[in-house]
Amino acid sequence: MNKDMKIxxxxxxxxxxxxxxxxxxxxxxxxxxxxxxxxxxLPMLESGHFDFLVTDWNMPGMSGIDLLRKVRADERLKHLPxxxxxxxxxxxxxxxxxxxxxxxxxxxxxxxxxxxxKIEKIFERVNS
Amino acid sequence: xxxxxxSLGDFESTLKKHAHELVDSLEKGxxxxxxxxxxxxxxxxxxGLYQEVGKLTRELHSAIVSFQIDPQMPQAEEVSQxxxxxxxxxxxxxxxxxxxxxTMDLVEQGTPVLNQLSADARDLRTxxxxxxxxxxxxxxxxxxxQRVDKFLARSEEEAHTVSGYLGDILLAQDYQDLTGQVIKxxxxxxxxxxxxxxxxxxxxxxxxxxxxxxxxQEQLRAEKDQEKHPTRGEGPQIHADKREDxxxxxxDVDDLLSSLGF
Numbered sequence: 001m002n003k004d005m006k007i008x009x010x011x012x013x014x015x016x017x018x019x020x021x022x023x024x025x026x027x028x029x030x031x032x033x034x035x036x037x038x039x040x041x042l043p044m045l046e047s048g049h050f051d052f053l054v055t056d057w058n059m060p061g062m063s064g065i066d067l068l069r070k071v072r073a074d075e076r077l078k079h080l081p082x083x084x085x086x087x088x089x090x091x092x093x094x095x096x097x098x099x100x101x102x103x104x105x106x107x108x109x110x111x112x113x114x115x116x117x118k119i120e121k122i123f124e125r126v127n128s
Numbered sequence: 129x130x131x132x133x134x135s136l137g138d139f140e141s142t143l144k145k146h147a148h149e150l151v152d153s154l155e156k157g158x159x160x161x162x163x164x165x166x167x168x169x170x171x172x173x174x175x176g177l178y179q180e181v182g183k184l185t186r187e188l189h190s191a192i193v194s195f196q197i198d199p200q201m202p203q204a205e206e207v208s209q210x211x212x213x214x215x216x217x218x219x220x221x222x223x224x225x226x227x228x229x230x231t232m233d234l235v236e237q238g239t240p241v242l243n244q245l246s247a248d249a250r251d252l253r254t255x256x257x258x259x260x261x262x263x264x265x266x267x268x269x270x271x272x273x274q275r276v277d278k279f280l281a282r283s284e285e286e287a288h289t290v291s292g293y294l295g296d297i298l299l300a301q302d303y304q305d306l307t308g309q310v311i312k313x314x315x316x317x318x319x320x321x322x323x324x325x326x327x328x329x330x331x332x333x334x335x336x337x338x339x340x341x342x343x344x345q346e347q348l349r350a351e352k353d354q355e356k357h358p359t360r361g362e363g364p365q366i367h368a369d370k371r372e373d374x375x376x377x378x379x380d381v382d383d384l385l386s387s388l389g390f
Contacts, residue, residue: 015232018229022236057361086361087365090375095384106381107375
């Protein structure tokens with residue numbers, strides 16, 4: 001896994017962005033940027049050459065699921081690996097995210113270990 | 129409530145009694161009497177309706193008073209309890225955010241100190257093991273002793289620093305007490321508001337019965353369902369272990385996704 005890959009963290013709570021950023025740094029990923037909802041994230045993704053997207057679901061403005069759909073509908077972004085990290089825990093929501101093309105789904109509250117496992121799993125698949 | 133029941137009871141018994149008389153007078157061709165009866169029925173219904181609307185208005189008024197909402201005085205000094213509760217909850221958000229950031233600041237300050245200390249200890253141990261194997265010459269040994277001495281002094285000092293950070297992290301958790309108190313007060317208010325609203329709904333339903341208003345239940349349900357659309361998100365689940373449609377943790381999510389072929 002390329003430790004220099006560029007990661008975008010999208011969450012409306014700055015503390016959660018900070019936690020994820022710290023956990024990613026502990027895993028060796030230091031090239032991270034942040035956005036507070038889908039509306040801010042999308043233009044960053046379109047122009048920023050990101051390698052990985054970590055997004056929350058429930059956010060004001062554009063939600064994470066809508067951001068995921070926009071990413072999958074965009075010709076240049078559709079192969080971007082997306083990990084959803086969210087408090088949304090209804091079965092139908094997880095199925096909805098899977099159908100929209102999410103690569104991994106982590107429910108809050110989560111541990112550093114879970115985040116690490118999911119990221120590793122996503123890149124194992126992407127690279128195989 | 130008892131009074132309401134009896135006024136509705138009056139109306140219903142008058143309705144029953146007059147219905148028979150009405151049919152009777154119509155069959156006998158006494159149209160004057162029939163019109164009189166219809167008029168009396170209308171009056172009873174109107175009287176009940178006015179009474180219920182009156183009660184509803186009074187309840188509404190007392191509810192407004194108890195919420196301290198004064199539409200007449202928008203510039204009033206005293207804020208309503210709802211506004212106050214909203215401000216209290218914003219305070220909770222501010223306080224918890226502050227505590228989380230303060231904790232993370234301290235962790236971020238402490239981590240590099242410990243990492244450096246650990247790296248230095250590792251380097252020192254490598255050289256110390258060389259010394260134990262008698263691979264270190266006298267001049268290098270003198271330098272090694274100096275390093276060990278400095279390292280011990282720095283370990284003591286920095287352990288003290290990090291211990292200070294840990295103490296501050298502990299103190300940063302004091303938000304729990306303050307936010308707990310605020311949230312309890314807001315919870316009490318919400319419960320009060322709910323029971324007052326319920327009273328109003330019951331009153332309004334009496335008015336509906338007198339006026340013969342029927343609500344489109346299906347439309348109401350459809351509106352409610354729309355509010356629950358999954359795309360909008362529900363936030364954290366409080367009773368995840370009691371609900372079938374909600375996963376209870378990451379293992380559940382993984383099982384669900386693998387059943388979908390992930």
